[in-house]
Amino acid sequence: MNTLGNLSKLEQTPKAIFAHYDSGEARIEVFKSGIVHLTVMRGKDEMKSFAVIDSPVDIPASSMKIGKADVELAGPGGTFNFHLENLEFSFIPKSGVNSLDLKGVQFSDTGLVAEFDIHGARNFYGLGEKTLPFNKYGTRATMWNSDFPAYTVRFDPLYESIPFLLKSDPQGTYGIFLDNTSRTTFDVCATDSDQIVYTAKEGAFELYVIPGKNPAEVVGKFSELTGKMHMPPLWALGYQQSRWSYYPEARVLELARGFRENKIPCDVIYLDIDYMNGYKCFTWSPKNFPTPKEMLDTLHGLGFKVVTIIDPGIKDEKGYDVFESGMKDSVFVKKPDGSHFTGQVWPGKCVFPDFFNEKTRKWWGSQYKFLLDYGVDGFWNDMNEPSVFDSPNKTFDLDVVHLVDEGQSVENEEQISESKTQMEKFARHVAVHNAYGMQMARATREGLERLEPNLRPLVLTRANYAGGQRYAAMWTGDNFASFAHLRLALSMFLNIGLSGQPFVGSDVGGFIGDPSPELFSRWLELGVFSPFFRTHSVINSKPREPWAFGEPYTGINRNIIDRRYELIPELYSEFKNAHDTGLPMVRPLFLNYPEDQKSYELSDEFLFGDKFLVAPVLDSGKVKRNVYLPSGNWMSFYDGKLISEGWHEFDAPLGMTPIFVKDGGVVFTQSLVQSTSDQADTLILKVFSMKRGKGSAYFDDGVTRDYRDGKYLAMDVTFGAEDKTDVLDFGLKGDYVPGYKFIAVEIPFTERIPYHDGVLETVSGNQTFAPVRDERNGFMRVTFPFSPKIKRIVLK
Ligand code: MIG
Numbered sequence: 001m002n003t004l005g006n007l008s009k010l011e012q013t014p015k016a017i018f019a020h021y022d023s024g025e026a027r028i029e030v031f032k033s034g035i036v037h038l039t040v041m042r043g044k045d046e047m048k049s050f051a052v053i054d055s056p057v058d059i060p061a062s063s064m065k066i067g068k069a070d071v072e073l074a075g076p077g078g079t080f081n082f083h084l085e086n087l088e089f090s091f092i093p094k095s096g097v098n099s100l101d102l103k104g105v106q107f108s109d110t111g112l113v114a115e116f117d118i119h120g121a122r123n124f125y126g127l128g129e130k131t132l133p134f135n136k137y138g139t140r141a142t143m144w145n146s147d148f149p150a151y152t153v154r155f156d157p158l159y160e161s162i163p164f165l166l167k168s169d170p171q172g173t174y175g176i177f178l179d180n181t182s183r184t185t186f187d188v189c190a191t192d193s194d195q196i197v198y199t200a201k202e203g204a205f206e207l208y209v210i211p212g213k214n215p216a217e218v219v220g221k222f223s224e225l226t227g228k229m230h231m232p233p234l235w236a237l238g239y240q241q242s243r244w245s246y247y248p249e250a251r252v253l254e255l256a257r258g259f260r261e262n263k264i265p266c267d268v269i270y271l272d273i274d275y276m277n278g279y280k281c282f283t284w285s286p287k288n289f290p291t292p293k294e295m296l297d298t299l300h301g302l303g304f305k306v307v308t309i310i311d312p313g314i315k316d317e318k319g320y321d322v323f324e325s326g327m328k329d330s331v332f333v334k335k336p337d338g339s340h341f342t343g344q345v346w347p348g349k350c351v352f353p354d355f356f357n358e359k360t361r362k363w364w365g366s367q368y369k370f371l372l373d374y375g376v377d378g379f380w381n382d383m384n385e386p387s388v389f390d391s392p393n394k395t396f397d398l399d400v401v402h403l404v405d406e407g408q409s410v411e412n413e414e415q416i417s418e419s420k421t422q423m424e425k426f427a428r429h430v431a432v433h434n435a436y437g438m439q440m441a442r443a444t445r446e447g448l449e450r451l452e453p454n455l456r457p458l459v460l461t462r463a464n465y466a467g468g469q470r471y472a473a474m475w476t477g478d479n480f481a482s483f484a485h486l487r488l489a490l491s492m493f494l495n496i497g498l499s500g501q502p503f504v505g506s507d508v509g510g511f512i513g514d515p516s517p518e519l520f521s522r523w524l525e526l527g528v529f530s531p532f533f534r535t536h537s538v539i540n541s542k543p544r545e546p547w548a549f550g551e552p553y554t555g556i557n558r559n560i561i562d563r564r565y566e567l568i569p570e571l572y573s574e575f576k577n578a579h580d581t582g583l584p585m586v587r588p589l590f591l592n593y594p595e596d597q598k599s600y601e602l603s604d605e606f607l608f609g610d611k612f613l614v615a616p617v618l619d620s621g622k623v624k625r626n627v628y629l630p631s632g633n634w635m636s637f638y639d640g641k642l643i644s645e646g647w648h649e650f651d652a653p654l655g656m657t658p659i660f661v662k663d664g665g666v667v668f669t670q671s672l673v674q675s676t677s678d679q680a681d682t683l684i685l686k687v688f689s690m691k692r693g694k695g696s697a698y699f700d701d702g703v704t705r706d707y708r709d710g711k712y713l714a715m716d717v718t719f720g721a722e723d724k725t726d727v728l729d730f731g732l733k734g735d736y737v738p739g740y741k742f743i744a745v746e747i748p749f750t751e752r753i754p755y756h757d758g759v760l761e762t763v764s765g766n767q768t769f770a771p772v773r774d775e776r777n778g779f780m781r782v783t784f785p786f787s788p789k790i791k792r793i794v795l796k
Pocket of ligand 1 (some may be wrong): 243244272273309382383385464478536537538
């Protein structure tokens with residue numbers, strides 16, 4: 001017996017086992033790679049998932065045992081036992097330790113409660129965008145997308161919800177995903193030291209248990225379930241400059257020229273709400289931006305892209321074409337009585353698109369044509385928690401109705417009516433709140449893809465939900481100009497990345513307040529390795545261009561941003577890896593070193609992909625940094641000096657983040673450019689090894705989707721040192737030809753070199769060069785002409 005009543009029968013189909021109760025139903029499904037999904041629903045609580053894009057597979061009969069009320073599934077990741085009479089379930093991982101027991105699911109008028117015994121597990125990560133400690137053990141989190149400017153450390157909830165928890169420690173790992181878009185809470189052993197208590201206000205209990213050999217496998221499987229990050233345009237990896245707001249036109253142009261005159265690379269300028277006419281979406285302010293087309297042409301000529309902000313609120317104003325067309329097509333959110341829900345946001349009284357249905361998403365997507373026609377390159381969706389200034393709960397009324405059609409027909413949408421079958425297509429806001437921002441980002445992305453089918457859009461969103469990586473990059477909202485927030489930003493990136501969303505950044509310098517020059521430079525240093533790298537600040541903040549603080553800071557900031565641009569080939573390749581595997585670029589040490597107990601506590605240093613370890617300075621006044629290097633040998637990125645594993649103290653003067661490369665890595669860098677729209681002259685392979693090394697890089701045109709049809713170049717290189725000869729072997733795949741003129745190799749300097757001969761072997765023959773040698777910082781550089789047919793470089 002449980003709160004759904006008695007179990008009346010078990011039923012089996014190839015893809016599911018159903019348990020029927022007096023007032024509800026449970027269902028067991030299996031997904032690829034051994035993910036087990038348990039749904040428990042009261043009556044008709046179930047809703048199609050916004051997060052999950054994968055489909056269940058046939059349950060392998062050989063691994064299943066069904067009794068009268070019990071089911072056992074034995075998979076490669078462990079054993080799952082269901083006791084369906086009382087809705088209990090246990091997962092015993094292969095390792096046999098830290099099993100996970102669900103102690104029933106109870107439904108009541110206030111929602112559902114489920115308790116899990118965790119049997120000694122003490123390390124939990126994920127949960128998306130949270131300001132709670134890195135390890136979520138001992139914390140309580142709420143999932144309810146909320147706009148809270150100037151949030152503080154431990155403030156919760158914020159803009160985005162990803163109800164995914166990763167248990168990982170040297171004993172083993174698993175993931176649990178509790179898919180529900182209403183208000184949910186996770187008490188991760190804050191009340192009972194060995195129990196997770198989960199509650200959901202509305203909807204069904206949807207538990208996915210993700211087994212895995214190691215945390216990377218679990219995170220990878222979660223991304224199979226909920227989708228991968230899109231491949232962004234290359235320019236989205238460049239440095240980006242924003243503030244609330246740069247206007248008028250002349251100031252925007254002056255800003256752009258400032259970058260070029262100061263020789264500080266930059267790719268993107270952001271226009272915050274003041275570019276609009278009275279904050280109305282899809283308009284230009286005639287006063288501040290009288291000639292947007294000309295301005296955009298000039299900016300493009302200077303090598304800049306432009307991203308404009310777009311909020312969901314549409315001004316309720318007769319004659320405003322976006323409002324009129326939306327009213328005509330009936331796309332705005334309604335109250336249960338059929339009238340429109342309105343609320344105050346920037347433009348004044350607004351209506352809000354109901355992004356949950358396809359008709360509205362199409363309508364919304366097509367609005368972007370207005371801005372694309374002027375040449376705007378990317379879009380920034382803000383306020384989409386949704387945030388409403390004047391409503392008592394700061395968001396939509398909980399009973400407004402959304403038409404959740406997932407592509408179904410919407411003919412009778414006018415009548416939010418008595419008809420039962422129709423009502424099922426509607427969801428009250430309270431049940432879908434956490435997916436509103438994600439569906440806005442989706443409408444934006446899908447619209448842009450329809451309008452410019454061969455371009456990769458950049459969409460940035462503030463609110464999001466699990467799976468939202470399929471639609472947009474995200475930033476961590478209105479943070480604060482303090483060292484505490486710099487530290488927090490990194491810990492947030494790590495958990496957001498583990499939650500399936502690799503493309504993340506924070507407002508460099510802190511949104512609210514004015515950073516000291518030192519804090520700003522330190523934040524830029526973290527920015528070099530932040531997937532999304534944008535400076536942004538609140539209205540009336542002091543100037544925060546990289547040259548705003550004068551020397552020596554201008555020079556320091558230039559060097560920092562230059563480093564980002566030198567690393568672009570490597571960063572882009574890591575983006576491609578994340579797009580392919582779902583693993584984040586910015587990752588905690590334990591993702592690669594799961595056996596290392598120490599790695600579970602460290603959130604102030606991180607790995608970038610498999611090669612880099614980065615230890616930013618996160619304290620004021622510090623010029624040294626203690627760094628923990630996990631197992632193996634490491635080399636300093638700056639001078640190739642060999643360093644052994646363990647704790648070390650390193651110098652870290654302003655502008656110099658300690659960066660290390662795993663011994664055996666070949667890192668792809670390039671010569672300096674002022675934006676990614678410039679072609680760098682030289683591709684530079686930096687070898688971090690004395691003996692054997694390898695690396696790979698990915699190139700494509702950076703803007704179109706042609707890479708899907710073979711227009712890319714995947715370059716694998718292996719390095720080997722023998723006696724008096726160093727050899728680099730190249731493996732190439734794909735038919736894209738990068739525009740480099742030269743390829744240079746940098747090898748740690750030893751007495752074996754300088755070289756006398758360099759041979760470049762290509763498929764069309766060999767060429768011998770007297771190497772143009774260049775000694776710098778412990779490395780010897782040899783340069784050859786770049787050939788897309790390169791097979792091997794021999795240095796003697
Ligand atoms: O109510 O558009 O987080 O980045 O500058 C504030 C103005 C609305 C909040 C965003 C911030 C942006 C600001 N917005």
